[in-house]
Amino acid sequence: MPTSIDECAGQLLAQGYVAERELATAAFLALRLQRPLFLEGEPGTGKTEIAKTLAAMLGRPLLRLQCYEGLDMAAAAYEWNYARQMLEIKTADAKLSADDLFSRRFLIPRALLQALELPGPPVLLIDELDRADEPFEAFLLEVLSEFQLTIPELGTIKAAEPPIVVITSNRTREIHDAVKRRCLYHWVDFPDAARELEILRQRVPGAPEALARQVVAFIQGLRMLDLYKLPGVAETIEWSRALLELNAVALDPQTVQQTLGVLLKYQDDIARVQGSEAARLLEQVRAQVHHG
Ligand SMILES: Nc1ncnc2c1ncn2[C@@H]1O[C@H](COP(=O)(O)OP(=O)(O)OP(=O)(O)O)[C@@H](O)[C@H]1O
Numbered sequence: 419m420p421t422s423i424d425e426c427a428g429q430l431l432a433q434g435y436v437a438e439r440e441l442a443t444a445a446f447l448a449l450r451l452q453r454p455l456f457l458e459g460e461p462g463t464g465k466t467e468i469a470k471t472l473a474a475m476l477g478r479p480l481l482r483l484q485c486y487e488g489l490d491m492a493a494a495a496y497e498w499n500y501a502r503q504m505l506e507i508k509t510a511d512a513k514l515s516a517d518d519l520f521s522r523r524f525l526i527p528r529a530l531l532q533a534l535e536l537p538g539p540p541v542l543l544i545d546e547l548d549r550a551d552e553p554f555e556a557f558l559l560e561v562l563s564e565f566q567l568t569i570p571e572l573g574t575i576k577a578a579e580p581p582i583v584v585i586t587s588n589r590t591r592e593i594h595d596a597v598k599r600r601c602l603y604h605w606v607d608f609p610d611a612a613r614e615l616e617i618l619r620q621r622v623p624g625a626p627e628a629l630a631r632q633v634v635a636f637i638q639g640l641r642m643l644d645l646y647k648l649p650g651v652a653e654t655i656e657w658s659r660a661l662l663e664l665n666a667v668a669l670d671p672q673t674v675q676q677t678l679g680v681l682l683k684y685q686d687d688i689a690r691v692q693g694s695e696a697a698r699l700l701e702q703v704r705a706q707v708h709h710g
């Protein structure tokens with residue numbers, strides 16, 4: 419467990435995760451205060467990755483709850499094993515009471531319940547909460563504020579030690595204040611050029627320095643454009659790998675043209691950038707990288 423923000427940032431970096439100061443601070447405090455870390459921000463900027471990184475850095479198991487429309491308690495927390503209950507009713511010698519049937523051995527724990535019971539305690543990633551329906555958040559409140567879960571037939575199960583919780587959202591809708599209030603909040607923005615270069619060094623160590631600088635400058639330029647979907651860090655990494663695969667040592671118009679589909683996933687955006695806009699960006703990159 420880190421004892422300072424610097425130590426926390428250092429431990430994240432040792433796992434290849436480059437955290438800006440505010441994020442390292444939020445992560446550090448979340449660990450120390452045993453509060454969930456709530457991360458909102460641009461796609462592909464390391465929100466999901468930090469949960470994995472925290473698990474690796476602390477040597478804890480990672481439990482992941484991927485949210486989706488229609489996610490309910492049965493899928494998120496626990497479920498009674500009806501098939502097994504039926505079977506027992508049929509095959510039991512004596513009559514089974516409700517207490518027998520709703521006992522622990524018929525309970526199937528899902529991620530939330532597992533997170534409360536697994537020793538460690540684990541890192542619990544509640545990913546893309548904005549995709550779940552709003553009623554689900556109400557249910558999460560008990561788990562997040564008390565680190566406990568009430569099962570009507572069984573009683574309340576409380577974590578011996580709170581799990582480390584990371585919640586992410588892409589902000590397709592606002593998450594309820596009551597959830598946010600229980601968390602430490604951080605907005606994950608696109609990294610600046612220096613940090614993005616550092617991320618590339620960590621994630622694509624084989625990329626030549628000159629190429630990495632050009633890639634970062636080009637992408638930073640792209641993000642200034644008014645595109646439907648801006649490239650995230652994930653795209654920066656992917657593009658560098660693609661360029662390495664093509665044995666490119668520097669950006670040239672033809673290579674950029676041929677690989678735009680790694681960066682931009684909408685035809686309108688590609689059409690917008692192709693040709694003169696790409697050439698202009700490349701000029702800008704050349705000027706920057708040579709003088710920087
Ligand atoms: N600060 C960082 N340090 C190291 N790697 C990073 C960083 N930010 C992003 N990455 C890398 O970028 C990729 C995308 O990150 P991640 O999946 O966490 O994005 P996300 O914010 O969860 O995106 P989405 O909103 O689309 O789910 C991962 O491969 C991750 O390793």
Ligand SMILES: [Mg+2]
Nearest residue numbers: 465466467586
């Ligand atoms: Mg994610």
